[in-house]
Amino acid sequence: MIKTSGRMEFGGYERSYVLLTPAAIDPDETYPLVLALHGGGGSGERMCSLKGGIQELAAQQDLIVACPSGIDKHWNDGRQTNRSRAHAEDIDDVGFLLELVSQLVGQHPVDPGRVYVTGMSNGGMMSLRMACEASAVFRAAAPVISSLPADLDCEPSNPISILIMNGTEDPLVPWEGGEVRAFLRPLGAVLSTPETVRYWVERNRCDPQAIAEWLPDRTMTDESRIEVARYMDCAEGASVALFTVHGAGHTWPGGSQYLPVFLIGATNGDIHAGQAIWDFFASRSL
Numbered sequence: 001m002i003k004t005s006g007r008m009e010f011g012g013y014e015r016s017y018v019l020l021t022p023a024a025i026d027p028d029e030t031y032p033l034v035l036a037l038h039g040g041g042g043s044g045e046r047m048c049s050l051k052g053g054i055q056e057l058a059a060q061q062d063l064i065v066a067c068p069s070g071i072d073k074h075w076n077d078g079r080q081t082n083r084s085r086a087h088a089e090d091i092d093d094v095g096f097l098l099e100l101v102s103q104l105v106g107q108h109p110v111d112p113g114r115v116y117v118t119g120m121s122n123g124g125m126m127s128l129r130m131a132c133e134a135s136a137v138f139r140a141a142a143p144v145i146s147s148l149p150a151d152l153d154c155e156p157s158n159p160i161s162i163l164i165m166n167g168t169e170d171p172l173v174p175w176e177g178g179e180v181r182a183f184l185r186p187l188g189a190v191l192s193t194p195e196t197v198r199y200w201v202e203r204n205r206c207d208p209q210a211i212a213e214w215l216p217d218r219t220m221t222d223e224s225r226i227e228v229a230r231y232m233d234c235a236e237g238a239s240v241a242l243f244t245v246h247g248a249g250h251t252w253p254g255g256s257q258y259l260p261v262f263l264i265g266a267t268n269g270d271i272h273a274g275q276a277i278w279d280f281f282a283s284r285s286l
Helices: 054-061 093-107 122-133 193-203 273-283
Strands: 002-010 013-021 031-037 064-068 110-120 140-144 161-167 178-182 185-190 211-214 225-231 240-246
Touching: 002 093, 013 093, 031 054, 031 093, 031 122, 031 273, 054 064, 054 273, 064 093, 093 110, 093 122, 110 122, 110 273, 122 140, 140 273, 161 193, 161 273, 193 225, 193 240
Parallel strands: 031 064, 031 110, 110 140, 140 161, 161 240
Antiparallel strands: 002 013, 013 064, 178 185, 211 225, 225 240
16 A cells, blocks of 8 residues: 545645555556544544554555544534534534545546545544535445434435444443543533434434344453344445444444543454444445
8 A cells, every 4th residue: 555645725724634545556447435534632644543444454455545634633523512623613524524535536546436434433423424414425434433413413415324333331422322521521412322323224214123143252351242233225225234332432343442441441352343344335335
């Protein structure tokens, strides 16, 4: 893979991103594009080096991966809070990300029919906002440790596939919904994980009866297991999937335990989350 960095002016701000492209580009081929959005306090550089992230698959899968950075390390995901500049100044992150996609499609051999977005925490909420407000642009979205902001008022223009991957013991973005908190600071409200799933099942007009399975417990020391519920027969070939990470916290499955368990909860080691996300995205390309 070739790693580069880019900058662009948008909305009066200088915006930046990290880009991963295949080392050998076939002029007769087009490639999928994945936007990977960092969590609050993160950066594009960190997201493009996330352990267990989708960028680890970029070379073997011939993906183009873009990891943009939010203003002052945050995204305006639709929550009503003034705890970050992105929210307080109502930064147009939707417009920025759409312009970034447009530029990347124009400058690289991107297949505009295979554009996806994923993210963690604040970035995952931003990916849900993009799915809601720009469903015609993105084929699928995969938020991790994220739920729909309670204040986000939008309706997707067409069905879009959604994969949600949340821990049941998340102390920051609560499974049962309510106030997001970081070190006791209130950061705006979210819907519960079941409510978030139901929102997309209804909008995608899926069969409300899920097909469920337990994934193999490959890391028994993490005291965590993953249950997958898939909602099928949705409109226009869309689908919805929920990865319930039982016993895990505000952590990326297959990632690092970046803070102590008593602060953020445990990390599940049964899957490589980036691989699971890419498998879901790739299945939406058929």
